[in-house]
Amino acid sequence: MSKRYLMKGNEAVAEAAVMAGCRHFFGYPITPQTEINAYMSKRMPQVGGIYLQAESEIAAINMTLGASATGARAMTSSSSPGIALKTEGISYMCGCDLPCVIVNIQRGGPGLGGIQPSQADYYLATRAPGHGDLRMLVFAPATVQEMFDTVFTAFDAAELYRMPAMLLADGLLGQMMEPVTPPALPPAPREKLWALGAGAPKRKTISSLYLKPEELEEVIRLRFARYSEAETRLSACEEYLAEDARVLLVAYGATSRIARAAVTAAREKGHKAGLFRPKTLWPFPKEQLRAAAAKAGKVLVVEMSMGQMVSDVRLAVGDTAAVGFFGRTGGVVPLPEELLERVEALI
Amino acid sequence: MSDFSLIIAGFGGQGVLFAGKAAAYCALLEGKEVSWLPSYGPEMRGGTANCGVCISDTPIGSPLVTRPHALIAMNGPSLQKFLPLVMPGGLALADSSIIKQMPESPRARLVPVPASDTVSREGLGGVANMLLLGKLLRETGFSVMDTMREALAECVPPRKKDMLEKNIRAVELGFALDG
Known part of the structure; x- marks a missing residue:
């Protein structure tokens, strides 16, 4: 039997991201997900990565956007009220076809609500993670082992379909400890010829702004063709x-x-x-x-x-x-x- | 032992979460399924803290401990809150150095243990939690002493070697307690 570790769900998510090659984490503390930040602040420097506590949740998602635009595996995490703040950045990432993993360790809402476990962000995650015609992948793990495994799946799917992926859990899963056996190897990052500095030309524009309606419509239609493929293949x-x-x-x-x-x-x-x-x-x-x-x-x-x-x-x-x-x-x-x-x- | 569930409760700072973690590590080392669920948030600030541990040979469904096989209560409010939940025939250990009035317990076996006084007398102040865990280990056999020593070595960071020895001594002291 390979070694088992006793980990909190929050720690499992963080370690899985490190193992998946994520070297860019941008966060902001909020109960009940602060352990992700704490873990990353310790772990990222050990692996030559960046942990940055942003000045706000909005800053953190936009830093994630920036890192992702260069082709890096990037992650941000928060809990319900903080995720609401990220919706602007999520929409921009969808509009730029940029992958990332966003962790939402849900707590009670609306408003500041409470800090105990909740699942009241289902609509936010599945219906309106941001403005505009868009979709976001939403994964719902149920054990700490799955919290770990799902990070691999989420990074890979986000890169394959070029869209943000959310790991939607809650305070109970984030705070509880269970045994985790890390899977042998995460899938290798996908080739990202679209990224800034990669492939040809090296200089590119990554933007969500299209002033000609027909052009924007065309971009959205192409994007929805990808969504449709994800819809056929990913449901589990x-x-x-x-x-x-x-x-x-x-x-x-x-x-x-x-x-x-x-x-x-x-x-x-x-x-x-x-x-x-x-x-x-x-x-x-x-x-x-x-x-x-x-x-x-x-x-x-x-x-x-x-x-x-x-x-x-x-x-x-x-x-x-x-x-x-x-x-x-x-x-x-x-x-x-x-x-x-x-x-x-x-x- | 196929299924075992435990609640450890007390004031924040008494090490109830840590004691639960040590129990959970025992199960981990024995290759069992285990969950550890803490209270979090405002309960931690001077109020009550608690955690629930489930140990099983099969995957754990609900990690909520609603009918514990055993309870360790380190203050009065915790004993009052959780004693009625203990399964009939289950065991409740209460720190009688802190809880002066023991309630009636018609269904669970309630054992008062002068944990805080005992550890203070032995120069082990602050680890009454571990003494109670040692007593629980002896009374229920949820694990064995060798595993517990190994578990504590996993839970206590290497730089706190003196804390590790202190914890182990308190567990051994509790394990040796009669009554």
Whole structure:
């Protein structure tokens, strides 16, 4: 067995980025993701990289843009209110077709909200990570090991499709420790002939400004063709006891762990419950969910929000299953026991 | 032992998060699945701090510890809050040097341990957390002493060698306590 390390989710994300060859990290502290900054401030100098604590979240995302434009693997991280500030930079990166990885360790909102775990940035991440016609890749790990692995996947996909990728987790996943076995080798960075200083010509313009509408439309259409390819290829999910389930719970991230415990408890009582866990939120694994939901007939979406994923689930499921919702919000983490009650009520 | 869950709770600064980390490292070294979940935020500032540890042979679902097999309580409010959650037949260790009034415990076995006084007497002030962890190790067998020594060596930075020895001595002291 290769060596296992006990790491916080936040530390796993940071070490994975270092292992993936990221040498440019721009951050700003905010609970519950500050460990990422703390880790990077120690680790980056050891590997000849740059850790820079910017003057604000907006500065940090724009520094990420600058580093990415030169072809470097760059990362920034924050938590909900800080991510909101980054939306301008995210939109500019989409408009410049620049890859990067953005980590959002979600906390309660709106406004400053609270500091406890939340999933209330689902819409922000999947619908409007910035202004304009754009998309962002959104990955939703559920264990500390996955926090580690997903960083590799996110950097690679961001470079392949030339777009920002968000690792969407929450305070629970960021703060908890679990064993991590680092994967052997991260995928090598993609060739970036578009980058400043790379390929020919060495002098290029990377900009999101197109004053001729037809030209901008053309650029956006080309970009959406890439999005469409990402949509076909990247969606991922995991099923747990879903095959013969009569009630299918749909949950991502930390909430999926609690849903999994509720499913196990329901099965022990003889109730056929199952779990469908999206591992990507954009693209959303619609086909896979539709198939699983049609078999079960009843779906219960569980989130740490007022039900932001429900619309995606409804779009995927159509009229093949009834869709219900249970959520806690504001930083309250649902308990397996209260979920079990909901499942029993549905059976 | 297939599944074991533990809550360690007390004031911020008593080392409750560290004690939980040591327990989690034992499981890591034994090749088991383990999760460690801390309270974070305002609870840390002078108020109560706690962490929940789950140890299992199979992947851990919910890392929330809602029905612990064992509790280490290092102050009154923590004992009051978490004792009712301990599984029937479970174990609660309470630092009786700090908690003067022991509540009734109809379901869990509540063992008062004069942890803070004992470590002070032995010149090991500040590591009552480790004494209690040693006592827990003996009472529950969630790991073994050799693994615990190794775990502590992983948790304590090499530059704090004296702290490592202090921690190990406190665990051994707790392990040897009768009653």
